[in-house]
Amino acid sequence: MGKTDVGVKPGLLERLGTDVVVCAEGYLFECERRGYLQAGAFVPEVVLEHPEVITELHREFVHAGSDIVEAFTYYGHREKLRLIGKEHLLEPLNRNALAIARQVAMESNSLLAGDLSNTNIYAADDAARRTVRGIFDEQVGWAMEAGVDLFIGETFSYVGEALLALEAMRRSGRPTVVTMVFHQEATTRDGYTAGEAAKRLEDAGADVVGINCGRGPRTILPLLEQVRQAVSCHVAALPVPYRTTPEQPTMQSLRDPLTDIRPFPTALDPFVCTRYELADFARAAHAMGVNYLGVCCGAGPHHIRSLAEALGRTPPASRYSPDMSKHAFLGTDPTLKQDNRDFAERL
Numbered sequence: 001m002g003k004t005d006v007g008v009k010p011g012l013l014e015r016l017g018t019d020v021v022v023c024a025e026g027y028l029f030e031c032e033r034r035g036y037l038q039a040g041a042f043v044p045e046v047v048l049e050h051p052e053v054i055t056e057l058h059r060e061f062v063h064a065g066s067d068i069v070e071a072f073t074y075y076g077h078r079e080k081l082r083l084i085g086k087e088h089l090l091e092p093l094n095r096n097a098l099a100i101a102r103q104v105a106m107e108s109n110s111l112l113a114g115d116l117s118n119t120n121i122y123a124a125d126d127a128a129r130r131t132v133r134g135i136f137d138e139q140v141g142w143a144m145e146a147g148v149d150l151f152i153g154e155t156f157s158y159v160g161e162a163l164l165a166l167e168a169m170r171r172s173g174r175p176t177v178v179t180m181v182f183h184q185e186a187t188t189r190d191g192y193t194a195g196e197a198a199k200r201l202e203d204a205g206a207d208v209v210g211i212n213c214g215r216g217p218r219t220i221l222p223l224l225e226q227v228r229q230a231v232s233c234h235v236a237a238l239p240v241p242y243r244t245t246p247e248q249p250t251m252q253s254l255r256d257p258l259t260d261i262r263p264f265p266t267a268l269d270p271f272v273c274t275r276y277e278l279a280d281f282a283r284a285a286h287a288m289g290v291n292y293l294g295v296c297c298g299a300g301p302h303h304i305r306s307l308a309e310a311l312g313r314t315p316p317a318s319r320y321s322p323d324m325s326k327h328a329f330l331g332t333d334p335t336l337k338q339d340n341r342d343f344a345e346r347l
């Protein structure tokens, strides 16, 4: 695919008007898993220390079907940099993350997204709100200078904080996506149901509202139904790829019966969904009227490809989607050695 200017491609709203949009998230977990980011503070210093890792990960997600290259500024905000004593890296970190994402967006048909996230210091008082607003404003400024096509504000537990992010993003004039995270109680920390939260965000001018992170496919769907019924705008859904249950509805609340420990965030492996479960989720959510779909923390390119294919897409990675017909033991190809096929039962 030839190089194009980021700005001349069909934009987010054009795409949503006629089709679904796929968005890969979950960069923190994937970089941690690969050994380039420390669990705990979860700050994306990797965009400065190993930019090639992020370039490659963006490319892998686009190859797998993501329509959006989300600049890896999640948890790259002033509060997180303060926490690790590196506020001097705030601006270079943001600018690098945006430049890396822009490069990959420009070499593909994907859109470049600026990204704001929960600050973890939000409170309803004026002082906290002022600080949070400052955090969002400076990140939006850097993203605008990088020429982003849209903004994503994600993983907010407070509607109040999401509204501050939305206000900052809307000043850019770019399309906005806002997704909330719902913990065990299934309401925001400021007491709104999923439907109420979505409606407030739609009324405040968000173009796409929805839910990301926290919940797996099975436990995000009932809340998505509430969101879909509450709003008339586009709806987004980006679950984590973990087998959450009604009893343990979030990845943080999962308990491993073998070890009796809290597996979040570094021992969630036994709970990972298969690619086929993500495909089932994509079909169910799409049938419900959700047309912005993706996967959050824990996502691998195979999840994104499977989700994209379930939505009728054929991303470049589909060239390598499974074809078991020629498998030495499990295949059906008539030229396969017959006794290997018989042996399949004993594998």
Ligand SMILES: [Zn+2]
Binding pocket: 026, 155, 212, 213, 214, 240, 296, 297
């Ligand atoms: Zn997440």
